[in-house]
Amino acid sequence: MNPESLIASAAINIGLAIFILTLFSILKKQPSNDPIYFPRRLSESQRQSQSQSPSHRRDENRSALSLRRFLPSVSWISRAFRVSEDEILQTNGLDALIIIRLFKFGIKFFVVCSLVGLLILLPVNYSGDGLTAISHHSLDSFTISNISPGSNRLWVHFSCLWFISLYGVYLLYKEYNEILAKRIQQLLNIRHQPNQFTVLVREIPFCSQHKSRGCCVEKFFSKHHPCAYHSYQILYDGKEFKELLNQAKSIEKRIEDLRRRSVVKKHNQTPLLLNPSKEDSVKLSLYEENLEELHHKIHQLQCEDMLKEKELPVAFVTFKSRLGAALVAQSQQHSNPVLWITDAAPEPRDVSWRNLAIPHRVLPLCNFGVIVAASLLTIFFAIPVTAVQGIAKFEKLKKWFPPAMAVQLIPGLSSIITGYLPSAVLKGFIYIVPFAMLGMAKLAGCISKSKEEIKACNMVFYFLVGNVFFWSLLSGSLIDEIGESFTHPKDFPSHLASAVSAQADFFLTYILTDGLSGFSLEILQPGLLCWDAIKSCTYGRGKEKTPYLYSLPYYRIIPLVSLSVLIGIVYAVVAPLLLPFLIGYFLLGYAVFINQIEDVYETVYETCGQFWPCIHHYILIAIILMQITMIGIFGLKSKPAASISTIPLLVLTLMFNEYCKMRFLPTFNLLSIQNAKEFDELDEKCNQVEFNYENASTAYCPPCLRPLNCMESGSSCTAPLVSSSSF
Structure with a gap:
């Protein structure tokens, strides 16, 4: 990928992000869009039934037609950074706070890594003289690839590797310890559950x-x-109850619509509406009879003799x-x-009632089926990933597919295709993966919705690591070095290992697309905007809008953000120029999801932080991958002493992982006997x-x-x- 492609990708992503965020800041001010951008607040105000609450007074001010309503603003960003952790914990729970802590971890970690990378590693890489031995890539002069084999400059990278690894482990320990304390406090606060x-x-x-x-x-x-x-x-x-209940709910909805329509007609007092009201009264009586009959059937099924069966x-x-x-x-x-x-x-609202009917002895088969299905999806997904890498390696692709040279006839199109298109296409394919994995997780027989999402988180993360990271690395290397791999098969491992630095430019464009375009679309919610417009123009015309209230999608947010953490950690020593972009990624994500948590997503259950062990595990995998990658690179750079000296660091990291499993993980899975006794004693006092x-x-x-x-x-x-x- 040449510099023009990188600039084209950055320009397109930045331009799209500015346009989308500007559009969002305007649309958010329109009262008609409140069910999309303030569903949580609307739902809470409806439950509280307080017509003069502060949120309603804000709505009254916003409903006035003024020029200010149509001017873009960034007030939502400043508001997001003013929200404290205690406010999130009190109103949204510890699970929502963990999402924010993930972004804060990324900011704290990559700020320090950027200082180390830009002030120490970047000058060392740029002043190297190793480019004569390898093919030229746009970022190679700023990466470890520019260090000649056997150079003592590699000891600088070795030292930075130790520092970044130990700093990451320190932050992980600190986060685990703090979140554990917050979990115990949260369990105390909700001890009446x-x-x-x-x-x-x-x-x-x-x-x-x-x-x-x-x-x-x-x-x-x-x-x-x-x-x-x-x-x-x-x-x-x-099953029978559910069918009857669904029928009853459907009839209740029809009755409610008819009653609302009759109220409107009564207020209109129009002679032409008298005949339709008679028809509505006939329908209403018929629906009420059907509902009464369904009530009778349900009560029959709920008698003791029927229930025992x-x-x-x-x-x-x-x-x-x-x-x-x-x-x-x-x-x-x-x-x-x-x-x-x-x-x-x-907790009662978290129970997956459907899965409790699955016999316990069948659960291993369900889990096996889910693993097989996820594996097949992962294998199938290798096809679009390879195609994406073919677009990114356009110069090599032209040799194998000559008709692709026609793209060069349009000035600038080649830069857009190789710079922006691969990451955008990959992001589009990835978007459907979390939903597919959640559907599979629901078939695994988990006893709660939260465990379904945790399982989906794990499947999505490993899918992304396997396909987006490793297979992008492998397929990009195979396309880039395919000729040499066939002529010199013994050198294939060396070419494959060197692909880590060669793919830095692709992952830079991926971070730009995932962060700028991805987070901007997350906050704009174009799908709901389109659906609301269609609904308002068709069957929903004249009806009161209901809030589009959904639960916080942990299974989608955590794995995708964790993949960006993994990419940043693996490339922290290899290509430090990528790190400042990650700081912008996490800052934008922090502001976006503070807004979404406060105004949009509903808290449907509270696990008191059980998602954090998954995040800790993902970040630790990233640190281990960084160390293994550097062991291989030091070997390729003819510095075996540095490779051998990195092995103790890898062992220490694995030992830290085992320590965390013993020290923190059990308390996240169960309520300890000590805490249970303390909570009981507190209840006795009260x-x-x-x-x-x-x-x-x-x-x-x-x-x-x-x-x-x-x-x-x-x-x-x-x-x-x-x-x-x-x-």
Whole structure:
């Protein structure tokens, strides 16, 4: 890739980012776009039912037609940097804060790395004389490729490698320690949540005497945990319930639309509307009869005799104390380990009810199927990645595909194609990957939505590392050196290792595209804008707009940002010119996602920081890859002493990883006995013990036992129609 292509890529990405952010700052001021850009605030104000809240007063000011509404501004950026961590933690939870801490980690890490790279490594690389031995690339004079083999200048890179590695490990330890402290504090703040008193029990035996599994739960825990056990909630196969509930919700929506339409017609008082209102009244009575019939069917299915036939070997068991629940969740209950399997219960809104119906013995097959599907997707994705590298290596591609030379007939088009197009095409292909992986993760049988997203995070990250990083490296090297590889196959490993520095320009354009264009499109939300415009012009005309409220997509944000961290760490010593661009990447991402977390995305569950161990693992993989890469480069540069001296650093990093697994990871997975006891003692002082476990005993009502929403009151009752513990 030549300098013109890099400049073209930077110019296009910067221009698009400025245009998109300018457009966003204008569209955000339009009250009609509030359901897109303020759905979280609208939803909260609707729940609070406060017509004169501060947010409503802001809306009144914004609704006034003025020139200011159509002028771009950057006030949202300054507002984002004024939001404190405590505010995010209080209003959005620790999981949302972890996203912000990831961006802050990137800023802190790459600022220091940039200083080291620009002040020390860049002058050393630029003053080298190794370019005569290798092919010329646009960034080679600023990379380690410009250092001649055997030069003592490589000891500067060796020293910087040790410093960057140790600094990264220090930051990781500090982050892990601080987030662990915040997790314990957050668990204390939300200690009244039902999941701290509840255990999920699977593979419950069937009682042939009472023809039920519920009595087995009662007998087992009353016998083995008599002081701590309180009650249980058995689960049921709810397929029939779900079908009837969906039909009832559909009819409720139609009834609501008809009632709203009749109110509008009543206010209009137009004679021409009298006949349609009679038709609407007939439809309304018919729908009400159908709804009454569905209610009757649901109540029939919810009787005790019918429920016993649909029992699943799964139950939520509630205890009188957190200590009792923690002891049960962390211990083996039966001599046969595949019976009475216990696990800490997720919070009620996080439960994946669909997956709880999957037999526990089938879960390994589900996991295997998901791994196979993800592997096939990864292999298939190698085709577009190779095609992208073919575009990036346009000069080599012309030799193998002569018709491509026609591109040069249009001035400047070649620079745009080789500079901007490869990273844009790759980003477009990558966009669909997280959604596909989340769909696969939902088939793996996870007990909660958060575990589905954590699993999807892992699959997406390894997919990106395998395809976007390694395969881009390999395919780019094969295209660049394909002739020499065939004529001198023994030199293939050397050519492959040298591709790390040769691909620096491609990854620079990828960071520019992912950061500038990607984050700008994230905040603009063009898909929702188009859908809202279509909806407003068709069937949604005249209807009140509902907020487009979605949960924070951890499975999409964390892996993509972690890949950029990996690219930056691997190239920190190899090509330090890339590092300043990463600082801009993380600064823009920080501002964008503060805005999205505060105004757009909803908090649908709280794991108290269980995503951080994944992020820690990803960053540690990046540091290890950097060290392995430098061991290979030192070897290629005829500096075996530096390669050998890097091995202890690699060993220290692996030992640090094992230490973190022992020191931090267990506390992120479970509530410790010590903390459980302390929380119980605090409840005893506040006289809240009985209230907490009584609340927990009714919190895990299966969806099939919940009555339909009462349309007159608009409230939904979550108390079970039939209490399972009474069987």
